[in-house]
Amino acid sequence: MLAIAVGVGLGLFYGWVIRPVEYVDTSPNTLRIDYKSDYVLMVAEAYQAEGNLDKAIQRLTFLGEASLVDLVYKTMVFAETIGYTDTDLAKMQNLLSDLKAYSLLQETPAP
Amino acid sequence: MREKRGPWYLLTGLLIGFTLGLIYAWAIQPVEYIDTAPSSLRADFKDQYRAVIAAAYLANSDLVRARARLVLLGDEDTFRAVAEQAQRQLAEGDKVEEARALGILAIDMGQGVPGAALTRTPQATSGIPSQASPQPALLSTDAPPTGSTAQPTTNNTPTASPFPTSMPVSPTITQTGFSLVRQEEVCTSPLQAPLIIVDVKDAAGTPLAGVLIIVTWDSGEERFYTGLKPEKGMGYADFTLTAGLVYTLRLGESGTPVYGLSAVECQDAQGNRYWGAWILEFVQL
Numbered sequence: 001m002l003a004i005a006v007g008v009g010l011g012l013f014y015g016w017v018i019r020p021v022e023y024v025d026t027s028p029n030t031l032r033i034d035y036k037s038d039y040v041l042m043v044a045e046a047y048q049a050e051g052n053l054d055k056a057i058q059r060l061t062f063l064g065e066a067s068l069v070d071l072v073y074k075t076m077v078f079a080e081t082i083g084y085t086d087t088d089l090a091k092m093q094n095l096l097s098d099l100k101a102y103s104l105l106q107e108t109p110a111p
Numbered sequence: 112m113r114e115k116r117g118p119w120y121l122l123t124g125l126l127i128g129f130t131l132g133l134i135y136a137w138a139i140q141p142v143e144y145i146d147t148a149p150s151s152l153r154a155d156f157k158d159q160y161r162a163v164i165a166a167a168y169l170a171n172s173d174l175v176r177a178r179a180r181l182v183l184l185g186d187e188d189t190f191r192a193v194a195e196q197a198q199r200q201l202a203e204g205d206k207v208e209e210a211r212a213l214g215i216l217a218i219d220m221g222q223g224v225p226g227a228a229l230t231r232t233p234q235a236t237s238g239i240p241s242q243a244s245p246q247p248a249l250l251s252t253d254a255p256p257t258g259s260t261a262q263p264t265t266n267n268t269p270t271a272s273p274f275p276t277s278m279p280v281s282p283t284i285t286q287t288g289f290s291l292v293r294q295e296e297v298c299t300s301p302l303q304a305p306l307i308i309v310d311v312k313d314a315a316g317t318p319l320a321g322v323l324i325i326v327t328w329d330s331g332e333e334r335f336y337t338g339l340k341p342e343k344g345m346g347y348a349d350f351t352l353t354a355g356l357v358y359t360l361r362l363g364e365s366g367t368p369v370y371g372l373s374a375v376e377c378q379d380a381q382g383n384r385y386w387g388a389w390i391l392e393f394v395q396l
Contacts (some may be wrong), residue, residue, distance in 0.1 A: 003124025010125070013133015020141070025153035028160070032146035038180065039160070042167035059163055064155070078364030 029064030034082070036063055037075040041084070044072075044091040053098055069103055072096045150185030157184050158196055165193070165212035174219055193217040194339050201335055214336050218320040221341045261318040289322075289362045291369060292394035298377030301385035305374035306389050307360060311337050312346065313395045318346030322393075325366075326350050328358045349388075362393060 031039070040060065047056040057068060065071040076092045084092075144151070149160055161184060168177040178189065186192040197213035200206050289311065294350070311319045320338025337348040352358060354374040361368045375387035 001113060001124070003121045004128035004131070007125040007128020007130075008132040008135075009128070011129040011134075012136050013132075014129070015133045015136025015141075019156055020136075024151060026144060026147045026151045026156075028156055030147040031149065031152075035149055035183070036309035039163065042163045042180070046163065046168040050166075059159075059166075062159055074183075 005067070025062060028062050031063070033075065033078050036071070037079045037082075037084075038093075039063060040072055040075040041079065041088055041092060044088075044095040047095050047098075048091050053102060056095060057102075069096065069099050072099055119161075148185075149183040152184070155227055157186075160184060161193060161196055162200075162206070162209040162213060165209070165216040168216050168219075169212045169337060177216060178220065190217065193220065194341060198335075198339050201339075209256045214339055215321070217341070218336070218338045218345075221320060221338055221345055241396050267317070288396045289393040290396050291367070291391060293390060294369065296375045296387060296391045297390050298375070298385075298387040301377070301379075302388060303386070305354065305376075305386040306388040307350045307352060307358070307391065309337065309348045309360070309391050311346040311348075311362070311393045314395070316394075318344050319395065320345040322346070322348075323363045324348055324350070324356055324360065325362075325364070326360050328356045356396065360391065 024026075030037075039062075043056050043059045046059070047053070060068045060071060066097060072092065072095055076089065076096060080089060080091060149157070152160060161181065164177055164180045167180075168174070181189040181193065181369075184192070193213055194217040197210050197217050200210035200213065309324055311322045313319050318337075320336070322337045324335055324337065326333050326335075333350065335348055335350070338345045340347055340349070343349075350358075350360075352372070352374045356373065358372040359368045359370050360372060369391060372389050375389060376384055377387040378384050
């Protein structure tokens with residue numbers, strides 16, 4: 001039993017520390033929050049220039065979050081926390097506002 | 112009476128335990144990567160990420176920031192990665208706008224300065240990095256872009272003005288006013304496929320990137336730009352011909368057409384046949 005226990009310990013050490021599972025082809029939803037924030041800022045920058053909300057939504061979908069409004073809000077709060085400039089925050093806020101309006105429009109039942 | 116056990120029992124136990132440990136560590140509870148960096152993204156995701164960087168660059172004209180963001184993708188040569196993706200998407204033809212943005216970014220990176228003068232409407236700030244430009248030191252692959260906009264602003268100079276909703280279809284470098292100074296069939300080295308090689312320079316002899324080239328034939332048309340193969344020169348572009356077809360090439364929408372371009376067949380001294388190229392050199396008037 002002791003030998004098995006030691007073996008398990010060695011196996012775990014090897015599998016977790018020495019040679020852990022390598023993730024080289026990750027998907028965007030695993031990106032760290034600061035990278036996600038910068039990505040959302042990029043989308044906001046492009047959106048301000050293009051004015052194309054569909055395209056912005058398509059780009060945000062890349063991050064694989066269920067709610068785009070939540071995504072932009074969450075990243076904006078983070079961006080504010082770490083001191084993004086007012087200019088950048090305004091772009092993100094603009095995107096957030098338009099996304100919210102769009103979401104409301106989608107939820108409103110047709111008369 | 113106590114049974115005497117040899118070292119094999121110990122080794123077997125270790126082996127079983129080790130196997131169980133590995134199964135647990137690799138399959139049941141593997142290391143989870145939840146806070147990954149863009150450099151670990153799958154290749155197609157990286158392409159999408161890069162395209163958004165280019166779209167943001169078109170909007171803010173901030174080459175420093177675009178470069179810093181590209182570094183996050185961990186490409187060995189960020190410039191080449193952008194140029195190759197632009198070429199690839201142009202060839203695929205399904206994401207022309209993305210290809211255009213990537214092409215402009217590649218060209219501007221190749222020139223070392225934002226190409227606002229070449230590619231933008233006058234509303235754009237001509238390549239002056241915004242107050243919020245990221246600091247490269249804070250944007251290495253190890254350090255995420257958290258500080259990218261965290262630099263305190265000393266004044267409130269506005270960044271790039273909003274661009275018009277409709278972006279220009281092509282770089283605004285003038286497409287007229289080019290003179291064809293050389294048109295020649297060359298057989299200097301065997302090529303795998305027949306080519307048209309275009310070289311565009313300004314009046315001072317400086318290679319010109321971002322010049323639109325339109326090649327048409329009976330059943331099709333292709334548009335591409337100079338400067339997307341920077342290793343061959345910023346004024347360089349090439350196009351692969353299909354044997355049996357006749358092509359017409361012009362610079363920009365209103366350039367003077369060069370007619371009758373077809374695959375160049377060459378022959379060496381031993382009678383071996385191989386493909387050659389058309390060389391077309393243009394100089395801006």
